[in-house]
Amino acid sequence: MKIFLILLTLNLCVWGADGANAQSASQSGFKIPVDCVSIFEARKDEIKKEIARLDEARQSLEAFRASSAALFEERNAKLAAKEAEINATLARAQEEKRQTEQLLKKNGEILKELKTMTSDKVGETYGKMKDQAAADVLSAMDRADAASIMYSLSPKKISAIMAKMEPAAASEITLLIKQGPPFIKAEKNVTQEVSPTSPDGPAGNLLNL
Structure with a gap:
């Protein structure tokens, strides 16, 4: 702003000199010089300082812009690297999951x-x-x-073995075979339970009348 005012003053000085010379010339026939050079010389150091200040401000602004751009690029690079790292980790996790599922399936088979x-x-x-x-x-x-x-035997062999069993055992096994696998073990077989208070023998023995 200061340099603008100084230049404006110089322009007004020159304009005033031209106007004064023209008027004087028309009246007296000679020019009256206006000392604009002395005004410029008096302001020259101030103008140089102002120019230097503006140049320094311009350089600072350019340095700030360059620093901001570098910082922005650095942050973008870090974000891109972090994203790539996360994607790689997810890919490894998915691959490990796939391999684990395949291994479990294979082990199951x-x-x-x-x-x-x-x-x-x-x-x-x-x-x-x-x-x-x-x-x-x-x-x-x-x-x-x-x-x-017995479920894995042939029907003919099952019938032959059943014929040699006690009726109660044959009946219980037959019921289980009819239900089909998986065959779940009972906590106690009814043919093996013994009542501690019964004097008549094992409770649940179909042959025990």
Whole structure:
């Protein structure tokens, strides 16, 4: 603002000099000089200081803009790096989840295959046993286990073993086989429960009249 006022003063000085010279020339025939140079010289140092101040302010503004731009770019770069890191972490987590699910599925299939192989092996063993021997062993087992083994045998072999069993045991195992797997073990078999207060023998024994 100061430099603008100074320049305006100089312009007015020059304009005034031209006007004064023109008027004087028309009246007296000679020019009256106006000392604008001395005014400029008196203001020259002030003008230089003002120019230097404006230049310094301009440089400071440019430096601030450059610093702000650099800071903005740095923040954007950090945000982009953080986003990439998060995306990579999510990708690893998803891949680990996929691998875990595949492993669980594979382990489940292996376990199922092992159970099938074991059941088939046991069924094959009982299928080769004599009917009475198989009936005696199965009658002494938990009813759920016995039903699970007999479920893997052929209908003909099941009938032959059932014929050698006590009617109560055969009836209980038959009911379980009809319900189908999974065969859940009972806490106590009715044929094995004994009433401590009953003098007549095991409670629930269908043959105990």
